[in-house]
Amino acid sequence: MKAIIFDMDGVLVDSMSYHAEAWDIVLKTVGVSIDKKIIYELEGANYRQVIDIILRQHGRIPTETEIQELGHKKLVLFEQIERVRPFDGISELLETLKPKYHLAVVSGSNRKTVQKTLNTFFPNTFKVVVDGEETMIGKPSPEPYLRAIERLNISKNHCLVIENAPLGIRSAKSAGLRCIAITTYLSREFLKEADSIVDNHGELGRYLEKEAGREKDKEHTNSNI
Known part of the structure; x- marks a missing residue:
């Protein structure tokens, strides 16, 4: 080795509780409610994958603009709440x-x-x-x-x-x-x-x-x- x-x-x-909280809040702004456990299960995926997977589970295909906007909002919120x-x-x-x-x-x-x-x-x-x-x-x-x-x-x-x-x-x-x-x-x-x-x-x-x-x-x- x-x-x-x-x-x-x-x-x-x-750190994952803060990531889960940030995703939960941000996704609710586009009408998507999640069980925070899914964020733990998706840990390791990048923000693009998280948004794509979750929105598709709710019958929506995210646009590139939506991915970028949600990803930015999540980052800003995470920085505000993380400890x-x-x-x-x-x-x-x-x-x-x-x-x-x-x-x-x-x-x-x-x-x-x-x-x-x-x-x-x-x-x-x-x-x-x-x-x-x-x-x-x-x-x-x-x-x-x-x-x-x-x-x-x-x-x-x-x-x-x-x-x-x-x-x-x-x-x-x-x-x-x-x-x-x-x-x-x-x-x-x-x-x-x-x-x-x-x-x-x-x-x-x-x-x-x-x-x-x-x-x-x-x-x-x-x-x-």
Whole structure:
């Protein structure tokens, strides 16, 4: 393992309740009411995909103008209401990982939100950042993770993804990557496509430590053959 790629919302920072609230308010301005749970299930998709999926579910095909207007309104509202904070233990975990691995972020959020969040809470931590504006098609397409792999210039076999939502897991797996899921918002039944599932960031840290130990033992064994 040479690189670890993190989703941002729901993995690094506790933010999804603010995204869900902002989407709920904005969509109501065009007569669409949602169960906020759908925003958690669509996490990882970019704003274009969220608007398109939800409006089509309500029998409407959004125009490009409508997508841009709703996306802008959602961003403005999110910035007004958000009180985003890192999950307990994640900053300390990243500090232990940073000297050992190349760290990256692949997020469906817009560039402004991603840059603000990472610069505020995790400055100079990630070698590669792929945001929701970098690819036309976001998660569950493999494209965002393939873009990260290309920029990391590391073989897929040496990369590990940390996700917390179905679309993100599907994106990582369809890109040919191993994926660990964390149950920050959704239960295990939503995350079953992942290779392994952990229940909190402490457990994630222990998993990564064991993974590193297994690799070290394997290297030692191979060197004695």
